[in-house]
Amino acid sequence: MSVEKNQVCVICGQHFSASEGLFLRDLNDTLKQEVFNRALSARNSSFVCLKDLQQIRLENMQSIIDQDLEKDRKMNAELQKELASDHYVIRNLNDTADGQLTRGQRMADAVAKFGGSWGFIISFAVILVVWMTINVVHLFGVNFDPYPFILLNLFLSCVAAIQAPIIMMSQNRQAERDRFDAENDYRTNTKSEMEIRILHKKIDQMNEVQWPHILDIEKMQIEVMSEIENEIQSLKLEQERQHNNSRNTRHPSRSNRDRY
Numbered sequence: 001m002s003v004e005k006n007q008v009c010v011i012c013g014q015h016f017s018a019s020e021g022l023f024l025r026d027l028n029d030t031l032k033q034e035v036f037n038r039a040l041s042a043r044n045s046s047f048v049c050l051k052d053l054q055q056i057r058l059e060n061m062q063s064i065i066d067q068d069l070e071k072d073r074k075m076n077a078e079l080q081k082e083l084a085s086d087h088y089v090i091r092n093l094n095d096t097a098d099g100q101l102t103r104g105q106r107m108a109d110a111v112a113k114f115g116g117s118w119g120f121i122i123s124f125a126v127i128l129v130v131w132m133t134i135n136v137v138h139l140f141g142v143n144f145d146p147y148p149f150i151l152l153n154l155f156l157s158c159v160a161a162i163q164a165p166i167i168m169m170s171q172n173r174q175a176e177r178d179r180f181d182a183e184n185d186y187r188t189n190t191k192s193e194m195e196i197r198i199l200h201k202k203i204d205q206m207n208e209v210q211w212p213h214i215l216d217i218e219k220m221q222i223e224v225m226s227e228i229e230n231e232i233q234s235l236k237l238e239q240e241r242q243h244n245n246s247r248n249t250r251h252p253s254r255s256n257r258d259r260y
Helices: 029-038 050-084 093-098 103-115 118-137 150-250 254-259
Strands: 021-023 047-049
Touching: 021 050, 029 050, 047 050, 050 150, 103 118, 103 150, 118 150
Parallel strands: none
Antiparallel strands: 021 047
């Protein structure tokens, strides 16, 4: 017994059996709208063969994948453009601050470094004690600065007057280095903020767009598997029906044989 192919596909126009396709009323809204776009004469009672349905599903999947890849490419291009811009370039402090020092600046740093150490304090205290001892005790008959040590006071005043601007020079240079350091920190923070912002956009793209698309694709796959399973069941039933018909033809029933 042959299967009647009394259904006409609204897309390709060929004849099929009812198990070889689906009616538009049984499709989801996306597939239904796609069929309406391809066949203007389609109605809810129209029939679509499985081959055309699979073609529509594959094209929809490819379209979804292409859209997601295009959005990813745009975000990656935006990230590369921001990274390549000059205002995000981090500068080396050794090249900007320390690499262009003059001899006077190096001297100022050395004086400030020694003047702010315990070595300076101890050595200066030793010099004061020796100076005052020599002039009070008249050691070796030397008495070049008697009490109240006017020459020592002049010497201390000169050291303080010279040391203060030298230390200020070193502090000014350190302030300039701190400015470069703060600028680098700003560049680093701006670059990190931009990268985090684009990463947030990618995560939002995945959560809001790509994951629903993946679920849609999974749903399409489940629908295809269900249709394949239904078609296999229909073929099995048809084979069993044909097998039973052939057995009845070759082996008539016992009641019929008893008539003869």
